[in-house]
Structure formats: structure tokens, C-alpha cells
Amino acid sequence: MLKAGIVGLPNYPFCTIEPNLGVVTVPDSRLGQLGGVVKVSNPIPTTIEFLDIAGLVKGASKGEGLGNKFLSHIREVDALVQVVRCFEDEDIVHVSGALDPIRDIEIVNTELVLADLETIGKRMEKISRDVKRGDKHALLEMHLLEKLEPHLNSGKPVNTLGLPLAPDEKTTLRGLFLLTDKPTIFVANVKESELARAEGNPHVQKVREYAQTHHGCETVIVSAQLESDLGDLSDAEAVEYLRELGVKELGVSSLIRGVYHVLGLRTFFTFNEKEVRAWTIHEGTTASRAAGTIHTDFERGFIKAETVSCEDLVKLGSVARARETGHYRIEGRDYVVRDGDVMLFRFNV
Numbered sequence: 001m002l003k004a005g006i007v008g009l010p011n012y013p014f015c016t017i018e019p020n021l022g023v024v025t026v027p028d029s030r031l032g033q034l035g036g037v038v039k040v041s042n043p044i045p046t047t048i049e050f051l052d053i054a055g056l057v058k059g060a061s062k063g064e065g066l067g068n069k070f071l072s073h074i075r076e077v078d079a080l081v082q083v084v085r086c087f088e089d090e091d092i093v094h095v096s097g098a099l100d101p102i103r104d105i106e107i108v109n110t111e112l113v114l115a116d117l118e119t120i121g122k123r124m125e126k127i128s129r130d131v132k133r134g135d136k137h138a139l140l141e142m143h144l145l146e147k148l149e150p151h152l153n154s155g156k157p158v159n160t161l162g163l164p165l166a167p168d169e170k171t172t173l174r175g176l177f178l179l180t181d182k183p184t185i186f187v188a189n190v191k192e193s194e195l196a197r198a199e200g201n202p203h204v205q206k207v208r209e210y211a212q213t214h215h216g217c218e219t220v221i222v223s224a225q226l227e228s229d230l231g232d233l234s235d236a237e238a239v240e241y242l243r244e245l246g247v248k249e250l251g252v253s254s255l256i257r258g259v260y261h262v263l264g265l266r267t268f269f270t271f272n273e274k275e276v277r278a279w280t281i282h283e284g285t286t287a288s289r290a291a292g293t294i295h296t297d298f299e300r301g302f303i304k305a306e307t308v309s310c311e312d313l314v315k316l317g318s319v320a321r322a323r324e325t326g327h328y329r330i331e332g333r334d335y336v337v338r339d340g341d342v343m344l345f346r347f348n349v
Helices: 029-038 067-075 101-132 136-153 167-176 192-200 202-215 224-230 235-245 251-262 287-294 296-300 310-316 319-324
Strands: 003-007 020-025 047-052 079-085 184-189 219-222 265-271 276-282 302-309 329-331 341-347
Touching: 003 067, 020 251, 029 265, 029 276, 029 310, 047 251, 067 101, 079 101, 079 251, 101 136, 101 167, 101 202, 136 167, 184 202, 184 251, 192 202, 192 219, 192 224, 192 235, 202 219, 219 251, 224 235, 224 251, 276 287, 287 296, 287 302, 287 341, 296 302, 296 341, 302 310, 310 319, 310 341
Parallel strands: 003 047, 003 079, 079 184, 184 219, 265 341
Antiparallel strands: 020 047, 265 276, 302 329, 302 341
């Protein structure tokens, strides 16, 4: 299962000392719509893991705070969620003394960049002998490291390098497990009383502009305190509370979808007489590989995939109607699965 790591300075309400791992469902209204069409009332959503990592402190790359332990937790995740405080509150002391979201972002980024520079420096030293004797793989890696080092030295994360990389360079880069090479999404954390009007919050606006300009990524608005408070309410009470606040959707739902997006994930659906289920795949996954996410036998003995888009199936109202109108298709093993495909795999082992 793919995993996103929550990072930030230790000054927001759900900051932890030890990392907490939670499995959350990916909100998708199509699952319920599909269940209504095929008359199955047991929807099983797809999931993603969130690792709430302990708060980073300035100097982490040099061992301050949890230091290397903190950075090792980051290396375990597939994407980073950087939480930035965007609210004033005298009762919650800011670790740096005053509210300044951009400074907070840059403290975190600096520590991650410094850690990556240390990784690159050690790697350069390790392969230097192989480079001198003309080893092909070492020369290729050194050439890549020499591209990355000045970029990091300018304070920029690896995922904004912007230079075209050859396939073998991309493979080498993945093997370095650099912290700033991970897809990133920012979270502007606001008070629950300000959530309905958060788009006008100047701190939120600054975070959104910075994230787009310096990282080319999106910003999601969340009230961590509200998310915590709702955990004590029933579903009906939670809906009513959100209505009173003037909030249509929880920020965490947008966050989950945002992480799903930055990781390049897609959803396909299956159903039988007992359940309707969502499955997670990477963009570009073929039908046979998608079948393998359900069971290895499905991929090994793949014959074909009966396929229809969820949108068409819901619009037409039944599988029979989808077949009659030609929307139901037979796809082979190399078919690239589209987001929202409803699939029935035929296999023989």
C-alpha cells in the first residue's frame, strides 16, 4: 500500500513525537453510484496510508531533535504532505515565536535539502574510485549527481530540477531515495471558525502562491482541530456541525484526493453479487497488471477484461443496456486501464 508522510514544524495540533500510521479510505462518490446500478449495497473503497511523522526542528539534518530518525521516517514514504500553520492562537505557542508560514516552509525545505546534499556527497565519495577507472555505471551516476548538487545548493528540491533525464538516469535517481525528490502537497492549517472563509486568509494565499511557484504543487486547506473534534461525533452530528460552520466538505477528503493525484494513482472498479469494490493502480497500468492487484492468478492466467466506464454504466442504468448500446468492451492484456473503468476479468490457471 502506498504511503504519504505528514511533516511540518512541531507547532500544529496533531503533531506527534513518535510517528502514527493510519489507513484512510479514498472518498469516491462513483462507488455508491455503481452499487446502485448493480444492486449491491456493500461498497469497499480503496485506501491509502498516512504516516504522521514527528515534528521537524531546525538543524534536523545535523542531528537536532529526532534528527536522523526523523529523516529515516521520511525516506519510507512515497509522498510528502507538508503542514503549515496559518492561524494565530496565543494558547498554541509557535516553535519559532511568531507566525510566518513561508519561513516555516523554508525551514523544513532547508533541512530536507541539506540531508539530500549529504547523501549526494557521500555517494560521490563512494563511487569516486570507480569513476577514475572509467566504470560506465559510476560515470553515469556521477554525471547525474553533478546535475543535482548545484540545484540543491541553490536551495531547490530535486523534484523541481526541470532538466530532461534519460531513462537510466531516472532509474539511478530513484535508487538514491532523496527526500526532496518525493511528490509534495502543502496543507494550510486554519482554525475551524475560519475554515469557511479560509480562501481569503492572507497566510493561506501566501502558502498557495509559494507552493505553486517553488514546487509546482497544490495546497489544500484543512482545520486539524475540526478533524479531531469530528471524531467524537456521529455521522449525522458531523454533517450538521459542518453545515453550521458553512463547510461543504472536510479538508481531509480534499487532501486524500490530492495525495492520490500527486502519486499518479487511478481507480478501477469491480463488482459481484456480494460487493462493489474500488482498486488502486498507477497511471499507465495495463489490464493484466490491474488484474494482478486483485490476485496473482488473475494476471498469470489473464484471458480478457470485460470493460465499461463507470460514467457510462451509471448513465445507462444497467449492464444489459451498456451491452446493447456497445459501451461494454472486450480488452486484451495490454489495454491501459482508465480511471473509472469497471472491469470483469476472465482468466484460466
